[in-house]
Amino acid sequence: MKYTYHFIFMAFALLLMTACGGSQKGQSTDSVNNDVNKLTAKVNAPSGLTLRAKPNSDSKQVALLDDKSEVEILDKNGPAETIEGKKGNWYKIKAKGDEGYVFSAFLKLKGQENESEGSQEAEQKSKKKEIDLSKFTRPANEKEAYVAAPSGIRLRSKPDVGSEEVIIAPYDAKLEVVENIDIQQKPKCIGGMIGRWIKVKYQGKEGYVVNAFVRMYAGSSRPLEMEVATPSGVTLRDKPSKDGKQVTLAPEGAMLELVNDCATLDRSKTVTIGEHTGTWIQVKYKGKVGYVFNVFLMPIMT
Template sequence: MKKAVQRLKVSMIGAALASSLVAMGGVIVVDTAIAATQTMVATSSVNLRSGPGTSYPVIGMVPGGAKVTATATSGSWIAVTYNGKQGYVFRSYLASTSTNAKPLAAVSTTASKATGSARTTNEVNVRSGPSLTATVITTLPAGTVVKTTGVTTGDWTQVVHDGANRWMYTALLRRGGTTTSTGSSGTSGSTASAGKVRTTDVLFVRSDGNRNGTVLGKLPANSIVDTTGATTAEYTQILFQGQKAWIASRFTTAALSAPAVPLTSIVSTGSLTSAQAKLVAFAKAQVGDAYVWGAEGPDAFDCSGLTLAAYKQVGISLPHQSAVQSTLGKTVSRANMQPGDLIFWFSPVHHVSIYIGNGMMVHARNTKVGVVVQSVDSYTGSGEGPTVIKRLLP
């Protein structure tokens, strides 16, 4: 009898330890271990928040009995996807639906000591965890130097951002990034963006801040480019194809200002099909709206939320994730793009825009400039072109 009681006590202690958070090798085990992208169920109605804490805004409600996809843990919170929205739910309100779940790597919000640095080679999302389904904390422009912790997992690198451990896609980072001061040429080193401007005409991109600088390329009108904050009497320094360069200041304006070419004249709807005309008209009408992660209108969007809302106008339902949208439709070449086609960016895909004709596109670019119209060429200025272009219309 005593042995039976002792065995029972040992079992109870083991269960208690399993239900507490135990850090082992960078993995945190919760009540019922969570498998990567495992389905879980809400035990009662619970708020879906934008971050792992009650101080973060409520972005939705998960009703009791609803199933969510768990992707990571952050202390007492679990990162989930529900109805296309990504957010956090307090762990006590979720139960695993699997009896063979494997542990999921946790997201640490306490910053580790930085052991190195890297530079972004393009616009990169800073995420709460090492997954495309993890919450996007912010988006950093090309040329931003970030501190790294030395921790990597799969395709992801852990960085220190605003005093917390976050994650960025490794393929879009260059190791050993430094912020380097330059002379007038400004072609060495890299720096974070200090702002953005829109070009009002076709501009030469020069190696120096004067008319004698070597021409490195051209920017079409309505290109939105990142600036470094450096200027001369007549020129503004920008980030172009991974390096610093210069454009004439008098042909630039604030990125949030109206396009130099009126939207009504960017593409004629007379030659478009009815569905194309609806898509183009809707996309142009949203220019100037804010970028809000997870939003799909009517006054704010993220990139896939904008394309989702646009295609609703023609009776086509899209998932709220650019990577999934990129698997739909028919692949077309850049030379054969037509208004209404979707242009997907980066590898793996994590951005999407709508082509509206005449070399122009509309997209919810980031929180700094919101929904903008700009040339397709100007968004390739960082050195990368579209990953894939898809046609969803018949």
């Protein structure tokens, strides 16, 4: 009888150990499945993609995501919008420990990036060969304007980025100015640039464009660029602060591509450094994106 009880006890213990082991294996499998089911994407924006606190382009910047960096998609059901002529939704994502929102048109879902990567690079190389930004036409009078955006500009039926597209005018295309800037109209941040809507005509069709993306008679000859105007050059930093890490240095006379200058609309972002008061804006120089203090830059008028 003693041996019988001992045998039953050992059998019960063995059964309990087997059950525990099975449970551990089950947990491990679930963990693996969760990893497999994660939806990821890669950033598809050569100048980087802004991660924002809320699903709109005016909300606070959380981080700047590098082109081709991988992100985890948490929610794809954000508000629908059209930005820079591209339709999409705001996705909630996670990248490098930060959570926030990005516009889906600038992401490539996993499995899609390889399909279009080759053709996209070929298209970009083709555009670079075709478009020389140092060559452009100057407006002869106030009734003329020329497209300054390398990718062209969309004429819209209403002064709103969500309105219907009328026609696309390519780089350096001549536009007839139908209605010039209304000074009563408050400047807005549209596509990362500060501007106002003007009404123009192209190939017999009328529509609205943002003046920041066109070359106008009394404006800058290269409105989407700024020139370094200090002998010591400027430092591009990884965040809008003098404490940010150096990304690269641009010498005096260098042309910087404007990526986002909307911070200049927000008075709370005006800071004083030494004797200078200004705003940190986002620029691109030789393929590298960073922030510079705008008082050391000037518009290109020649």
